[in-house]
Amino acid sequence: MTFWFLLVLGLVTYLMVQRIVAHNTRTPVWLLWLVLMTPALVWTVWVAIYGEKQPPSRPLILLMLWLIVICPPLFWLLFRLGRYSSKEFQTELPAPESPSANHPTAEPVPVHPIEPTEETQLRNCFPWSVYYIQNIEYRPQAVICRGQLRTTANNAYQQIKANIEAQFGDRFLLIFQEGNNNKPFFVLVPNTQAAKQANTSNPEQLTRPGLALLLLVATLITTTLVGAQNAVATLPPIWKLPSLAQTILSNPAVLLPGLPYALGLMTILGIHELGHYLTARFYKIRSTLPYFIPMPFFLGTFGAFIQMRSPIPNRKALFDVSIMGPIAGFIATLPVIIWGLAHSDIVPLNEKTGLLNPEALNPKYSILLALLSKLALGGALTPKSAIDLHPVAVAGFLGLIVTALNLMPVGQLDGGHIVHAMFGQRTAMVIGQIARLLLLLLSLIQAEFFLWAMILLFIPLIDEPALNDVTELDNKRDVLGLLMMALLLIIVLPLPQAIANWLQI
Template identity: 75%
Template structure:
């Protein structure tokens, strides 16, 4: 079992390194992979020598992890390519993958005679343009920023609109070298409106949303009935027992729905075009694969990106807490067994999560001891899944809510580094708790690069930075197991 786990971990780590950093560093992928796998190889060697009954000392886990992460960062920086080299490499890769060699080069977004107009949009005292690069579907303007980022973006945006109308979207982004640059991309929405002025894109489809909502209610009720202990053979003779699945179904759908409504209403506040929340029904496992909304227009700035992203997890967590507390209060305590685990609602060990352990102790009091697990009430199962959904969405990787949050707080370049480190830490955590391996594999297939906001340079205020850090603290207290010292103090 340990061999197959190590093999799967090795393959996942290699794919992660190859997909995320191979294009921006000259350091060999195999060397970066070997550095990342060293802690796992050391732990595997300890297990091979001493067996699973003798746990490794904490220093054997902590120090190799710290040293290898530092070495990985140094090797990555040592071989890191300049922005020009990276962009050229990516362009060459895109060209060879998407266009046959015989095709002519696409037409530039602006004509040569319009370049003077474009340069006049950048006042010397605001942003001194040094170089204009023409790409197939973009114009990149690089130079020196000479005023506050928000002021520069607003002034140049107004100048571009006065010269070119709504022909372009203006993106203000930070480069790999830390210098901000402007990008003009064709406004596809304006083109659609010109070509089809009598038609308007339907974003909200209430009929589809209601149909998916009803289907998800059915599938989650079926799963909820199973969680409540209903025997499937009794459904034919007594269909009313299916109602026992409603507490789980309504609890879970309330959490998911409020989470997505948080995103939707905040997007509407910032006048970002988005779809209604859509549920995804699934006739097995949890009864649903979650819910989602789609943004159909660019996000104006990092402030809007932060607010839209954090609104969902906060709203979902606020809905989760009372349901979970009520469900825990109506749950039963059972003896610890070998089947006790994080994903066993019939015998859940609350110590696998700091927050869950604290809530369980607060709710159950002295009845909860170190030798007892919790047989979760269906509503508690829904609340516990709400915690998992909140934690998964807060993972600071790519296009997850947490990825958007760290992007808004620190910028796109730093957010990519944070996302990579988060993947590695979760892989290391999966060595201690096998249940996290599935999460780590999911994060592996989520791209690290997040789409930039139109003004992706202006930073957040201190209040939003503090709120973002609190969101990361919430992620940690959900994901990390309860330390033994605190468990002894709480007597659980």
């Protein structure tokens, strides 16, 4: 009964966030939904462990009260960080399934794109030897030009884009997409960002270094606190806030054991987001600095994110920006987890051994984790061994989980962007749906994946298209994308018994 109530509540909450909030902020819908659902998820986990008949304990009640107090302000903060003014850059981009689907970085602008007398000028921008235009459809925020492609997609886009800019200046953004019949079409949308920049002497401040630094310091404090609570058994929990504050003020050194965990985790998350940020800067995509999300319980943070404030020019840029985060984060994770595993303790397997128990972790739940554990611990790791993770190893293990979650080929996750860039938006939606179902099936074998699978079910499959969403990637990027999907598999799949026997673990 509790499961079905949570499922209905989660679905209703997601639909409300999607319909009411999503169009006014760039913060991912799944993140806003997760913040709102945190109290319900915590309560459901407690009921699943202890049963519905056992009355809630005092610590649980205090934790629920704390969540009820902190989640609404956190939701508001995330909403405000991603919010944009109604005067900001707008466009309405047609998705492959519909010529009126909203672009995630846009809101409606009630204007007619061009005057009827300008249609001849528009047609002249499409040379018959490049793109033979057949008909023009007028929408309130877009002009859709359909016809026959006569050259390569990249050449057509570049030449027609130059013609549009020569004829109309910076009035329009040009989008190139594939339709349901696999025939590419062009869309002109008003470039209100250019009008905004022309009418103001104060350009929008994107980076906000003060806010980024404030969130960085706050997250360092919360992750250090969580790490110290895990390392020092006598440190009061967060729901005993007065006692906790008194203990810290009387002896600040009690927080020092939490620093290895905090620094390891924040280094991984920060380098992941810097990979996105620096690549976006390389492609001249307007983006914010990485913002950390502090939380005084659970992991100490809900992660970090950046916001991109301008359209992505092509699938190559979409691929590079998306893949550099997981690559950078994974490279940062490897030395952290190997060092942490080497300094972890070996404990016997017992009934509490599991994937999410850092005091008795069975490395065979993940192919990559098993290989790294054998590399770090050598012969000390046997088939009857589990690992009591060092705090740095906990941070590295969370780094693997973050990498795998981001690589899931669903919607606006990094993996969703990657498969979109590799195969196109329509094929990526099919891949995303298959990935959802496979993870749900895997959760029947590995229960720890169930919540993850449920979250993926609420993430929209459709991804924001690039301006030139037709030109395909080169072979090198396709191979790199497949390698990252292989990395996802060796993180989430359990170690086959044949390999376990060969490794003697």
